[in-house]
Amino acid sequence: MFKKYLYGIPLFVLAFAILSVSVMRSTAVSYVFATPLSSPTAVLNKVTEIDYELPFPGKVLPDSMFWVFKVMRDKLWYGLSFSHLKKAELALLFSDKRLGAAKILFEKKKPDIALSTLSKSERYVEIATNEEDRARKEGVDTSKFLEKMTVAALKHRQVIEEEILPISPEDAKPEVIRLENYSKNAYKTSRDALYSKGRSVPINPFDRP
Structure with missing residues (x-):
């Protein structure tokens, strides 16, 4: 009897993952743009390089028919992680990979799916920031993650402002700029948390006068 229930657990988890992906796909925001992509020659002057390396997004991107399987894997991985700090780390990893994927999709002239990504x-x-906050309130030392989060947020802002925004369609630019607020808020939240711990904080080159 015990083995019967044991064998049923993976099937239940798989069914839950498929249901989660289906709900996610049905509620996902979609974008359609009519204007052509901006010329890459309009790239803004670069600021100081952010010392943070984004992970390789993989060969299977959101424009692939196999992308759904990567989403299922991520959902399972995240759902089976019970530590708030671990969830924060995974959320940041997923975020970093999707940022790289979005940039590639913009370069491939697929702005609709690129902006969705x-x-x-x-x-x-935002999820990573919220999970870190929950972990910290439980008494977990999240200092190392906060340090990583501040630099990651700056990297996201750099990629969005200097690499994605210049090649976005004109009617997509307002939404790209709005999405940048997530990284701005993440930096401020992590910065303040580090200050409260008496830790040093990476300088924000974007707010220099």
Whole structure:
């Protein structure tokens, strides 16, 4: 009898993952743009390089028919992690990978799905920040993650402002700029948390006069 229930657990988890992906796909924000992509020559002057390396997004991107399987994997991975700090780390990883994927999709002249991917990326930034806050309130030392989060937020802002925004369609730019607020808020939240711990904080080159 015990083995029967044991064998049923993976099936239940798989069914739950498929249901989660289906709900996510049905509620996902979609974008349609009519204007052509901006010329890459309009790139803004770069600020100081942010010392943070984004992970490789993988060969399977959101424009692939196999993307749903990567989403299922991420959902399972996240759902089976019970530590708030671990969830924060995973959310940041998912965010970083989707940021890289969004940039590639913009370069491939697929702005609709690219912006949708960027939206998911930045929402994962917010999830990471919220999970870190929960972990910290439980007494977990999140200092190292906060340090990583501040630099990651700056990197996201750099990529969005300097690499994605210049090649976005004109009618997509307002939404790209709005999505950047997630990283701005993440930096401020993590910065303040580090200050409260008496820790040093990476300088924000974007707010220099």
